[in-house]
Amino acid sequence: MTETTLPASMPASIAETLDLLQSAGYVADRSLATVLHLALRMKRPLFLEGEAGVGKTEIAKVLSKTLGRDLIRLQCYEGLDIASAVYEWNYPAQMVEIRVSEAAGDTDHSDLSKSIFDERFLIKRPVLQALEPSLSGPPVFLIDELDRADEAFEAFLLEVLSDNQVTIPELGTVKADEPPIVIITTNRTREIHDALKRRCLYHWVDYPDAERELEIVRSKVPGAAARLSAEIVTFVQTLRAEEDLFKQPGVAETLDWATALSELNEIALDPDMASDTLGVLLKYQDDIERVRGSKVRQMIDDIRKDAPIAAAAAMPNV
Template identity: 85%
Template sequence: MTAQPLPDTIDATSALLDGQGYVGDRSLATVLLLALKLKRPLFLEGEAGVGKTEIAKVLSQALGRELIRLQCYEGLDVSTAVYEWNYAAQMVEIRVSEAAGDTDHGELSKSVFAERFLIKRPVLQALEPSLSGPPVFLIDELDRADEAFEAFLLEVLSDNQVTIPELGTIRAEEPPIVIITTNRTREIHDALKRRCLYHWVDYPDAERELEIVRRKVPGAGDRLSRELVAFVQALRADEDLFKQPGVAETLDWATALTELDQIALDPDMVSDTLGVLLKYQDDIERVRGSRARKIIEEIQRDHDRTASGSA
């Protein structure tokens, strides 16, 4: 992987995203450029499936930097996220030393806590120097981790360092490119947010979502793409849905309908494939049948009206 220079303008940042097939708006390109120039973590918040994680992946590919991902979950601790000691290898070292008659406990303690026995996890890996430049460090779905781990990250984000009691403080020569995502299932503490630049990643409008579908699912016909995007946009306007479909679900649905050789939305096929788009049974039952048929009829009326007007 060959490292690429960082973009130096908003337009260059937009082109960088566009070159990797990511359809973002100018505000995202602006805050991303600032995060790179100021060497500050970028805190991305938004609903699940809107493309937050993809930003880190695209950045890694475009800049030729390694992507180090820390997937957060409840119960995540330092041994999983930062480091742990190779206890089996340490025990072998102790037994070998004892067999050789080495009984100096002070020296033995130093030897078993040497760096060669350290198992480096994502946080520590992100602080290490790399020939291709600082890596892209993705801290994904931070809201799933406990608040205690969130507090631990303050040292990493503030000073680009981590303290290991047996070894001391390990500091990055150059800070990694940090991308933090959260689905807002709980609030993240202000102390952590203050160390980051913030951006809300919203659902795309119809025009941008249509462009995403065209790029990611090129096999979908123009009519099908337009109608399914309009259908998804209509569902997002329904405030009674438990979980609105994200862009990821739109792409999955477009792929599924293309595989089924659909060239336009059909009420029966829509009802049969709603499990690709919606992930809760109550939402599926709400949309299936007459609701889906009504949305499709409205979409097709608007299409006919537009077509007759342009004629």
């Protein structure tokens, strides 16, 4: 027997929104919790912009989990079209219907046209799925990395975001009874048009400060030694602040590196091991070559001289 998860109620305050995120292990600052709370209360799409790996997509996953809603994800890419994102007709099944009708002597083209353009032959893609009613309540609709899609598709989304509806020429307009919880993310590889942004609440998701990033590491990688977690966070924060890298490491890479070094039973940053595992943290060879070796050793030596790290390392994992 399958157990049905009842949808949770919406948070009634900013503090409750912070608690909601925290309950799923997402460490957010108050500004993010504020705009998320407003988006939920006002039933407006939330437009999240920021570098890759800062936790934008995770917000939609957390909302789905904590609110007990379905998560419908539309992963954007260049060339994304209506057939992949919204709907398409099941042409093989329609052809079978036509042949069966012809074999039965039903040759009225008007009736046949109505018959084959029926919901039975409609293949629903993420946008259409997000507008459908659900027993658990309106779903969380994640439109991920919108900046990778073409501008034509971005323009199409205006109808969806403005009126929570799409128009299917053969069937008419499909409108949601209740708007889905829409989260839009972009890594800012190109600018999104103002017309779309105006329909959303906006928030820039930045890299966390050292204190919050350490809290994230300790929450997500509880098996990592306290000293190792503190030194990793300081190392990463230093890279972002001082090094001219092609791609700065995001929080996701920080967590991967903490997990990797923990799996190798490291209890503190070792220069040789740190150099050998830089491919977990950095994703471009030029960046790795810029940092590895003597630079890694110098950074770790500087970390050890930093008094706040010693205090942080002494704190128990939470």
